[in-house]
Amino acid sequence: MLNLVLFGPPGAGKGTQSQKLIEKYGLIHLSTGDLLRGEISQGTALGLEAKKLMDEGILVPDHVVIGMISNKLDSNKDARGFIFDGFPRTVAQAIALDELLKSKNSAISGMIALEVSDTELEHRLLLRGKDSGRADDANPEVIRKRIKEYNDKTAPVADFYKNQNKFTSVNGSGSKESIFDTIAVVTETL
Template identity: 75%
Template sequence: MLNLVLFGPPGAGKGTQSQKLIEKYQLVHLSTGDILRNEIANGTQLGIEAKKLMDQGLLVPDEVVIGMISNKLDANRDARGFIFDGFPRTVAQAEALDALLLSKDTSISVMIALNVDDQELEKRLLLRGKDSGRPDDANPEIIRKRIEEYNSKTAPVANFYKSQAKFVSINGIGSIDEIFTEITKVADTF
């Protein structure tokens, strides 16, 4: 089973590469945002709990998100593997995810980080902002803040996986196909 965390700052190309990985390896896409919206739409107990918090402008606690991921794993027991998108974002989330996967007799195979310098990220996000309609992709100040937030809060998760020898960094600058080839060289070893 290939359980992959695709990692990188906003604009690194995770969404583009995730789709290609899902197709090539027939992985189940675990996007915490999608899972959250689905649980709310289906009126599950976790969804109701999450909606109450979100309606108050509060973040959904890690244990609720982990519960939702557990439900998704259980619903896809025959999957060839999973690609984690937008999770884990903190070391505490990575630890909770490891514990959950261990309870299901599996683990993260590898975290692949797309390494892109801040200047290139800003350029990509501004370009994406022209088509996406997302205001956070059109404002250079907000883009810099998002990158800074990633560097200070999310990047330490890489050290968690480095300590387990499950971290690989890939140059995220190049053509989509060149980057995908480098990612598959890593994924093919699992």
């Protein structure tokens, strides 16, 4: 089973590249953002709590996210693999994900990190906010807070996978096609 962590700050292109990986390798996209937005659109208590936190640029509690991921894995037992998009965001989440996958006789195959400058990220997110209607993509102050939160809390996750020899950095600037070509080369080696 091919299990990829597609890693990078908000606006790095994880969703775009995930879609290309899904098409090429037949993987299941597991985006915690999509899972949370699904809860929000359904108006569940979890969704309302998540929306408030997301609008403030704050991460949703780990136990909630791990539970949603476990349910998604269980409902796709015959999958060829998964792309973890936007998760794990902390070392504690990476450890919890490893433990969850181990309990299901699986493991992370590799992490591919999309590297993009903070200035480019802010520009991309503001553009995305115009189309998406997402409050967290429309406010420059919230965007900067999300990028800072990523740099402070999420970037250290890369070291977790480096220590397992499962980390590869990819330049996330340039054409979507050239970025994907590089990602595909990396994926073929896993």
